[in-house]
Amino acid sequence: MTTTRAFLYIVLFFAIQTSSAQTIITGRLLDEQQKAVSNVSVSYKKVGGAAIFGFAKSQEDGSFKLEIKINDVDSVQLDFNHMSYAKRSAVVVNKTAHYAYVLKQEARQIEEVRVGNLPIYKRKDAINYNVDAFTSKQDRVIGDIIRKLPGIEMQGGQILYQGKPIQKYMVNNLDLMEGRYGMINNNLPADAVKKVQVIENDQPIKILDSLVFSEKASLNLELKKFTSTGTGKVGLGAEPFLWDGNLTPMTFGKTFQMLNSLQGNNTGNDVAKDLKAFYTGGGYFANNATVGDGPSYIFLRNVSTPGFAQEKWLNNQIFLGSTNVLQKLKDGLELKGNVSYYNDLRNLSGFTATEIFTADQTILTSEAIDNRFQINVLDAGVLVEKNEKQVYLRNSLKYHKRWNSDVGNLLFNETEQIVQSRKYEDRAFLNAFSMARFIGKQLVNVKSTVEWHQTPQRLAVAPGQLVDILNQGDPYEQMTQSVHYSGLRADNGLSFMRRIKRWTVAPSFDVNYERRSLETGIGIREHQNQEEQQLGEGYRNDLQTGQLQMAVSSRFSFENARWRISLTTPYSFYLYNVTQQNVRALSSESRNTFNPSATVRYVFDQYNELSANGSTGRQIGGLDNFYNAFIIDSYRSIRRYTARLLENTSTRAGINYNYRNTLKANFANMGYTYTQGSRDYIFRNTVDSLGQSTVGIEDRESANSSHSLSGGIARFFSPIKTVVKLNANVGMSASDYLLNDVMAKQESKRFGGTLEIINNLSSVVSGEYKATYGHSRNELAGGRANTVIHNNHYLNLSIYPGDRHSLTVYNSYYGNNVSRQRNQYFLDAMYRYRVEKWKTDIELSAMNLLNNNQYLQQFSTNYQLVQSYFELRPRQFLISTRFKF
């Protein structure tokens, strides 16, 4: 080797050394006599974190060397550990440096340990799933992976961990969607994610750490790098013309995150479900921050929809757009904003035959239904949050507008053609504010929520119905019900929390005010060219209600290694004011309620735990029903109530046993619940010979009670890579009802179960089988009883003949005991081919191969048995391409 070459190599060697940004921390450890300490375990981790990232031992001369492999933090925590010295930690900057530390001599006392009968005090286990290890050939989006993880179950789009819904869904430790995580779960490509982290008993509100124990788990996705990514889909199909499109780009940066989505289809996929929030955020300090829809007083007559996959029956055409942004500022303040809009046209057709049982006769009616719904929803929100150890601040401002325009065509008893037209609009504003900080040793929390609604609505039915009540028995052209509702709610609360040794005491005071106004009127048009006449007294409402609640409550809880006990004692004082058509119906009427509740939890060991809960109390309600003039709610039902406050007393007790072994992914649970309630009123149903009903409230005591026992086990058999879940439940309930002035008792007994088997053993074939069985028997007055049995089986088989091909066949079998309906069997299939060059999939899917066109259902209520046919989507084929970017 020539000297120049050698020189070049040396230069290169140094160049490489200096260009690598690897941090190397070196140091020396000495004892108090300045002598070197060897054999000390030196480890480093993220400041405040639990997991060690790397470690080394100090040498004979006390020196140590650590290579820091984490780059995304400014400082790391070093821990020095040795049996004969006191443990020492130091926080240092994440830069190459040399340090010296003195360790104090102190023999470590480690308590004698006997494992096996010691309980877990804090279960803050963090489980990290490496995505690559769980990804199979079929998985495209992160939701495909998450649903396979042990302990995790998907219910609809909601993620449950150990049977309880997760309380937070984060990406890189930031929560962009505030509970609307379906958008991320269904569109984030699986290969952008490095790890899925499930953190048990997570307390996301830092100020509450070690003050309030959390039962729920959080989920965090750690991405491989800060990136912009997303998935898209375009599909076309036939019978009739079908289309499906989705474009969802997202950006996840260090302090900035954004998700945009444009979606639309007419294949029966209700993408608006992804806009539904599964949690509202704010955790323990949460204060009713969801904008509910304003009340609807009018309805189209509908066919009950099948209880299975929407894609088989929903006839829709939906367009959806959504934008969501998160920005984290330097001082820890987070700003979030979102806007979303969707427009959905739905078509529902079917046929219903109803048997209404009164004490002396059975009334039969039939309706052929064809409804068209036009739904528009706009949501916008801005959120400010500061979540630090010393202070918590959250303010959420939301605007919501929904406007529907629906038309229902109905053929009654095969002779009469009836047209219903419904218009509904709801505009709402909500602002929810919450702030918490420590004053001395007390944690003080102030919260305030203001919600405002304007909900005008209108139902027009032609030809006019309910002739006996509305037009002295004469048929007429058209009836119109118009309703205008507006409401304002202002809830304010102040609460304190103090921890004394193992006890926590949390008193709180609330002042809540609610004011509502309801104006309704009925119009009759006798003949086509005549003017509409407004009906007078008895058919027109001008209702103003005001409710003031002052509540004082306290929560006491105790926590030690085995026990967790909590007792809450809320006492409320109410003042009611009601004016009906300028007549004072209630004037500063007062009521009070006391609703104590308690829960006890006992931990046997790390696997078993037993819990019990109980509550009793009284609810005052009925302000919604304080209208004493008629309101038509559907084409054949009209209501009015003798206005009074309704009292409802209930008692509830339950006991629950839980087993979990997370290491082996085995879970079991069993629970019993008893409820008992009594009301000082009962709803009175009167049904005439045409099946038209009137509902009122009667002053009679009514009671209801129920017992329910349920249990389940889930087990992961690792040698055959199979998860088996089994759930069963048994219950009975009894309730009083009043039909045509006769009091009766309805008793129902039910039992059922679900079995689920998911297998992933072979890389060529995988399958999922699920069976659900339910038996429910209703006994009504007069010895009438009816039994409904359902027996459903689902089998999905996936075959992977080659690396790029996959074929999945979906079988669903619905068994029932309805005499004239044979059992239904559905078959769907999907073939997918992967084009590596363009990083896309080509999918060919066939739905409802056997072309089943009707689905029959049967269900019963207090006094009627309904059998309905529902029209399903016909056989259809769709070819689509999925891509990620």
Next chain:
Amino acid sequence: MKYILTFFYLSFFYLLSAQEAFFSKQAIYNLVYQPDSLDVGSSKNIHMELLMNNEFSFFQTLRKRQQDSVLCYHNSQSNSFSRGGIVMRLPSKLNYVVKKSSDSISVFDSAFGTDINGKEPIYHYTETPLNWELKEDTLHYADFICQKAELFYGGRKWIAWFTSDIPISDGPYKFNGLPGLIVKISDDKNHWNFELVSFKDVSVRHTINFQNWYVVQKKSKKQLFDDRRTFQNSLITQLENQGVNKAEPEYVKIKSSWAHMLEKDNNWIELVY
């Protein structure tokens, strides 16, 4: 040169046979293992102990320490024990002592019990330091917070949970080198499973009693496992060479059940060496 080596060997042997140590801490592990990889029902369990002091530790079965002292006592009393002869029994795979310190792992293992001459060869070998991979998973086990670490060793993937609450860089069998005591370690098929049962302060004086029929030989790990496998497979041949009556029905029964036993002994703790 030869004399110097012999001197060192003898002094080494002398030091060994008089090796007495004081131990101040004891951890007891429960070992559940499956000698037949195809038969879950073949699982057995046994208690193992880890004795620790500030310099090194010994790991062996709990009863070995008790057995050794009994034998030592008997031996000092008389020569009444007769050893030797051929025993139709699979040699125990747990008859070892693992000595670990911060910079070395060495093993003393009885290869196949006493041979026909009454001598028991003890193979002595050292291991290279283990290459752990830390994971971020944490778990509460009793009162400790444990962290996960993984290791590929002996043809198996081992998953260990260690706790830095006990800052002793040690664990069961040959597993040491993590920044805390290993509380639980098992392979990914759950065929070999060590789980901590108790940890406490003790005051134990223990001598690796190299009984006078022990013959300590410096070998390699591969030699140990190969020689042991050869011994097991050749026991029948040895018996026949000793002049046993092959026609005797007792013997025929032993021969067939022996083949069956050999087949079921396929899941040693280290599959690759």
